[in-house]
Amino acid sequence: DIQMTQSPSTLSASVGDRVTITCRASQSISSWLAWYQQKPGKAPKLLIYMASSLESGVPSRFSGSGSGTEFTLTINSLQPDDFATYYCQHYNSYPWTFGQGTKVEIK
């Protein structure tokens, strides 16, 4: 199985900050990567697919980049609604696996 490792596990930030979350794959996954946002008690919400494509309806302050084994999710000008846990997921080869999550907390 391909292991997905996110860093950091927790991130403290303020409203208006630029935030970057990293996801590393244990082997190359090309651009077969998605990012999700999850709030407590809620289902994950798709933000980014194919590493850098913004899902319809997602604010443009969210962006994704990377290919191969290293990927980043960037949130420009963090908003109060963005405090949540973020997960990456690969879909390069079965089984699909997720990162362990990055919790973005209020500083």
Next chain:
Amino acid sequence: QVQLQESDPGLVKPSETLSLTCSVSGGSMTSYYWSWIRQPPGKGLEWIGYIYYSGSTNYNPSLKSRVTISVDTSNNQFSLKLSSVTAADTAVYYCARGRYQLDYWGQGTLVTVSS
């Protein structure tokens, strides 16, 4: 707007079979893949498997011997069965649309395995 809703089996006894149904509304199941994902309390996400509307499936090898996913397009539903459950199967179970990225999700249902 596509909406998904999981059934609520609540408590399942060890060694029994967990059965869940996902009802799809607001859109057709045709030409889409439909997935199950689970999340143990306080932990991360695990992909269980998916089914195409035509019935072809793919399962996580770690669960493959115990999992069956089926589809009933006439009733806009798809289902998950997980046999021989243990406490390790306690989790919130989500249904979702998609084969790769998952763009619509149900709200999730907590299934507890306990005697």
